[in-house]
Structures are given as structure tokens and as C-alpha cells.
Amino acid sequence: MALPTQVKLIDVGPRDGLQNEKQPVPASAKIELVHRLQDAGLREIEVTSFVSPKWVPQMADNAEVMAGLRRRPGVRYSVLVPNMKGFEAALASKPDEIVVFGAASEAFSQKNINCSIAESIERFAPVVQAARAAGIAVRGAMSCTVGCPYEGDIPPSRVEYLAGLMKGIGVERVDVADTIGVGTPRKVQAAFEATLRHFGIDQVSGHFHDTYGQAVANTLAALEMGVWHHQSSVAGLGGCPYAKGATGNVATEDVVFMLQGMGIDTGIDLDKLIDAGKFISDHLGRKPNSRAATALLNKRAG
Template structure:
């Protein structure tokens, strides 16, 4: 039987929130409608945060409520605090995400509190999520390097990961936030985590600043990781990483996985159309190697 790899599409949230130009609600909805045609089963719709601080994510709850429901697709919302969770709950969201980091400096700069304080803030979210039968996914930034502290101890990453799982997260995605990692360093992080938890509850989230995302995902696959976040057309980036070129593109991830014999459920023609559409809306070049090769071949 072909082994399945779960792809969590984060373009509408992690991608668009880091694009300079905020899209209209209609454009954001069209992106998600396109993604719904691709066979992707997990799509992060947006983030329930203040529009004052993240205008790109304004009215994510309204966007969520406007989407057609498909029993085969799990939509999710990022909810960094109780207020955000209540907004997600009000529109019927059945999966939310919370985030912290393995770096104290990054956590303080990003969400203005310590790691322990960030976890404490999640306690009410976790309690209400359990009461309403809502799944919670955790994010841990800086799995390898921090823009302020440099290298992060893999044991610290494993510790924070374990804490999120103990709180009730069903899955924890480790973010290679600034894209500086290489496979040997990624290997050490997974080794530290896998010494404590099962690979089934871990996911990888890789940025492509130095072109290493696919190599790092390959290393992760070798160690048994079978869930990865990616962003259509490589949308996004990290505001803390100089020259950050965005998340790994869903197109390149698809190419790697499909050619290694993994099943993804993706319909490639629909994926490529979604990729082209959002690139045209944003008037930006698509950094995906596979997407560029695909369209060159199609036009040849």
C-alpha cells in the first residue's frame, strides 16, 4: 500500500499574512476555493488576530463562515489567545492552532511574553477546545535557529513540543522559521523529539530562504515524519529573516513526494491553476521550481 503524507496548506494564513499587499476578502476566498479543487484535505484559512496588527488577516472568521463546507476538507484558524478562539468557535471552526517558540527571545519579540507565559495563555483555549470537541494543533517556531539567539538546543525544542502535547495538542508542527537549517541539523532536532514522542504527532514547517527546504523535508521523511506544512506558490516569508523567500511551495513539495512514491491526494492540474491564479492576483513571480518547469513544458 502506498504511504500517505499529509500536507497542511498554510498559504491563506501563514503565506498571505506575510505578503506586503493585503488582499480583499473576495480574493482570499477565491484562493481557498481554488485550493479546495486540488485534493488538499487540510487548509489553514486565516488567523483570528487584531486587524490593527495584522491587516492581511482581517475578518478571518468572516471568511471562514463564508466558505462552503466539505466533509473531506478540514479548515482551521490560528487562534493566539482566548478572544481569537472565541471568534473561531462562533463560526463553527473545528480545528484551531496555537503557537509558541523554542526561543525565549523570539517569543518575547513575537508575542510579548516568555515561553512559559505563552503556554499558560493557552490553558483556557485548551479547556474550551476540549469542552467543544475542537482539535488543537501546536506550532513551535525556531526549531533550529533564532534570529536573535542563533542556534537552539534540540532538547529545548523537544521540551516545548512535549509541553504542547501534554496540554492536549493532537499534533505539533516544528517551524524552521528563518530558513537557515541544513539536513544534518534538522536530523538532530528530530532525533531529540523522537526520543520522547511518536513521529505520528509531529509535523515539519520549512522556509526556503537558502533553498534548503526540500532537502530538509527529505531528511525529515527519512526519519519518519509524514506531515508537512506548505504554501501555494511559496507565499509568505518571515519578517525576522533577512532575505526570507517564503515557505516551501506546495508545488515543490508535491513533486518531491509524488516522485518518491508517496500518496498526497493532490490533483496536479488543479494545484497548478491555483498557483497561477494567486500569483497573478499578487502580481508576483512564483518561486516554485516545479511550477515554472510545469508551465514551460505546458507552453512548449
């Protein structure tokens, strides 16, 4: 068991967490959230996505949000792009990294974007090439790496196939994502083993949804393999559109609480992080979806 001594968290709350909110969240609130996250010590933040506002209306203010950021040296600001048009729109905002995506499930790929896994990655090849030529880093989000809403269990061989395709078009690092939150520790480790045939330990990150309450356990399972990049969402923001009423991403506060308890350095101030989560939760009119935040806020109030 080679536990890392430090972990770098990528907070995806401003993008992945807010994109499915039904009520519009003003750009000012999104900008404030990013500022609070960087003040808490986050060094990687997924800010927005440059997708068609017809498909994701919540992200229509992408350029405004990026323009409003007080950028801090040493912080990486990433954006998701679906195609070349999205990349060209994102370019003016000067992101440090773009995120492209693909699924380890053929059924998921066909239902979502009407093409095979191989075709979906091939479409991203010119985007990756253009980004790297412009000096912008490229991350690949690999969805459905352990389970799919249409196919059920996903064998590790499909994950290895997807990772190989991403490596082939020049993606520099990848997220191993349990999109619907059905993963359990051994399955998650198998997905990482498959990915590590194409990418080094420094080029992989975990992205776990908490639909069945397994996300913290799955984070620990990845840590035991030495995985030290992890994605999470402040206040547990985000739902899972494929599992009714399910929670979304693992809460950053819960991951930080666990890591601090294990003596693993994150560089994050938990109190400031909880304040950031409370800020956006108050704005959305609900309580933070984080057990650690709930417990520590109750303690403060007491």
C-alpha cells in the first residue's frame, strides 16, 4: 500500500456541480465561488464549459465568468470543450487546460452523442492538437469506467481501450470517472489498473459520484494505488441525471476531512472550504450536501 504523502484536489463544483441546476446561477456567484475556492487553497478549479447554451443553458455565461476571475499564480483554471467550435470560443478566455471527454461504454456514447467511442475520440484529435499548439494543457474525462446506465458493468478492457485512444490523440492526463456512482473499491482499482497501462500515476485522477455512498471508499481505494490527483465538488454540488434523486460528485469537504485525518497534505484550509460550500449552498437555497461540512457547521453553531 503506497499512500501518497500529498494529494492535489481538482474542484469541479463551478462546472460539473452547477451545470444541472434548474434555476440560473448568476455569473457573479460563480466567480465568487471560484475566488473562495482558491482562497481556501484549491490549486485546480474546473470553472465552466464552452458548450452550446441550447444544451447547457447554465453555462451560457462562460466567457463572462472567465473574464471576471482574479487569477492567482499557481492556480490552474480548466474548461470543458465539446468540439472545435467550443475550443475556439474558449480560446479568448485563456484557460490553462481544456477538458475533452469520452465514455468507456459504447451504448452511452451512442445515446449521448450518436457515435462510437472511437469516432468520439477521433473528433477530438484536431481539438487536442490545436490546444497543445496554443500551449494549453489537455485533460481527458473518461466517463462510465465502472458502470453504465444502459450496459451495466463495464469491463476493465473497455477502460484500457478508451485510455489508449485518448493517449493516441495526445491527451496528457485522464480522469477515471464513476459517472453514475455504482463503483466499489475493487472495481475502481481494476479501472485504474487498466488506465495505468497507458498513463503514469502522475497523469491519472479519480472522479467519483456518491450515488450509493461509495465515493469516499473509492477515493481511498485509489489512494492505496498511489493515485494523488482527485476530483471533487464543494458542498457535494451536482446531481446525476441518470439516477433519479441521486447525489452527484463526492464533496470536497468530505475528502479533505478524510485526508487530513490520514495525515495527507492537501494545502487546503477546511474552514475556508466549508465557508465556500455554505456560500454557494445558501445561494441555491439548500444545505451543503457534505457530511463533514454539516457536522462542522453544527459544531460551530453549538
